[in-house]
Amino acid sequence: MEPIRLLLVDDEEQFRNAIARRLKKRGLVAEQAGSGEECLSILKQRPMDVVVLDVKMPGINGIETLTQIKKRYPQTEVILLTGHATTSDGVEGIKAGAFDYLTKPIELEHLAGKITQAQEKILRRVEKEKEAQFRAKMEQQMIATERLASLGTLASGVAHEINNPLAIIKESVGWMQLILKKEELADMPRRKDFEKAINKIASSIERAKRITHQLLGFVKKHDAVFCETSLKVLVDEAVELVHRQAINKNIEIIQKIEPNLDNLWSEPYQIRQVLINLLTNAIHATGSGGSITIALKNAGDQINMTLCDTGVGIPAENLKKIFEPFFSTKAPGEGTGLGLFVTRGIIEKLGGKIEVKSKVGHGTAFHVTLPKHHNIKEGLGENKNICSDALEQIKGENTL
Template sequence: MQKIRLLLVDDETNFLNILAKRLKKRGITPELAANAEQCLSIIDNQPIDVVVTDVKMPDMDGLQLVKTIKSKYPDIEVILLTGHASTRDGIEGIKAGAFDYLTKPVEIEQLLEKIHQAFEKVFQKQEKRRLAEFQAKIEQQMIVTERLASLGTLATGVAHEINNPLAIIKEAAGYLGQLLKKKDMEDFTYKEQFEKGISKIETGIERARLITHKLLGFVKKSETSSLSKVDLKELVTEVFELLQREASFKNIQMILDTNESPFIIHSDPYQLRQVLLNLLTNAIHASGIDGKITITVKYEEENTVVIAIEDTGEGIPKENLKKIFDPFFSTKCPGQGTGLGLFVSNNIIRKLGGMIEVESRLGQGTCFYVKLPQKVINDSELAKQAVHPD
């Protein structure tokens, strides 16, 4: 359980100091206030769980203080210390919202027990709130996941449909291009304009093809047959080689950092290659001249593998961090990014039982963490495990 953040309030300095000393010996170091005003100022400036306050104080008395604290900070519990034989004050205090009261002179053990009880109440409330927040977050996440899933289904359906007319346009543009090359077209007045037009059509087709290709890659199911042993070290090296040329244009250094060799996991090599290509391409795009990209592959906890792709590039502004996994979110110039790389990668890793996390500092760089189970378990294996759990 967390430490109790306690505040003692009393205008008798001696009493306050002795009480503080005794509590300190028993593991609680309280904040001290000599009157209600000081007490309220401390509460305004730092988190407090329990207040123990005297009732009789010159400025605002303890009862008024309970009311003020409870109206502003209902989660704080207040224990009142009343004068000898003034039970009425105590009862009034409880009516005003105090947790309980003790009569002076106080037994330190009794006070300690009361403080623990009050704190238990505070703790339970905090736990309840944390749970409610967690549930709200999960619900929110589920809404987003469902939204993305339906968007994914729709988008991939559209991608399939678009592929057919795209093929026809490509065919027709090619045919027109061939016609323009014929001898009897040599003197055609608008030949150059037609050629330019056809070239534009072809560029457009290529871009549309790239989008449909990425969307369809996203829908590819991680079938049982595609799960196999993967040497992550070999896979990263292969992706490095594929991107070497692009990185060399900016003199970017690419480093693979791992202690294991080989680094074997059980996953989908095809899909992982696609994710690494997407993340590394992004890192290269974000890097300036002489940048550095480091891929670290290591084990985290039991059965979890982390692939960290760290760059020294431009970083991601805070307001964009929430959007980068959304489909079609891109800060790249039109024609240079479809905004599908991270959306697709995130969905692939989720299907493989993992997650992608990101940390970024504007102007300093970004690190994407791909966390994967060491072994992706497919449905039939899950069923087997349910029958024969080890």
């Protein structure tokens, strides 16, 4: 328990000193003030948990001081010390918000007991506040998670539906492009315009396909198989894939990989997609001469991966939004805004976590933790097929 911050206010110095001395013997250390004014000026400088306040004082009296304390510092508890013949002051004080009152001459045991009770009241209030804050935070998180989950379901459902007509459009455009190349149409009026229009359709299909593929990427079932996975090999492969883009921008990619890095029992295709999404973002955000560092280390039953860049950074107001689907600061046509949404979806499905820290003008760091052995059964609810192969394997092992 934190030591109590206690203030003793009485205009009679000897009385104050005597009480303070005796309280100290019981482990209650009190600051002292000789008037209501001094009490308020101390409170202005530093907060107090409990104020023991004499009512009858020259200058502003105890009741007025109490009213001021309650107005300015409602958290502070006040115990009033009233004269023997003036219990009405005590009643008035309670009405003004005092914790309790004691009549002089006071018994020290009694005072010490009251101080402890006031302290307990404060502790209960702090606990309640913490609980309320925690509950509010959890509710907020749940709303955000549910929102993302339903957005995700909707988005991947839409992507799935769009994929089929898209395939038909693509096939038809391909056929039109072929026909246009035929000699019999060489003299067709405005053939070039037709060609241009058809090429535009073809490139728009490619863009639409990128969107649907990103969305379906993490719900795709057939190629998702759990197996022993070397994160180092995956990082090498992903770096190889983005290598050209990095060279073109004069960006160095540094790998800091712990020599005895353990393998994961996880899903390599999906992790590769995570790495490519994060690396592509980092390259896009980093200017010429910058660097991207990928660090991998064992951390108990997890592997920690940090991918940081020396890029433009992410403004605080965007940090909350970057994992939302379709949030992108890139020019229309350049970014789908799905990369990080999908990335987080994959990592969470694999039992891991992703966090981001960023400073505008300095760079961004994504911290990913992945469990070495994901509890496959946990993943079953949503996506049975992803794990079916691995489950079959485990079942097989169990029956042997």
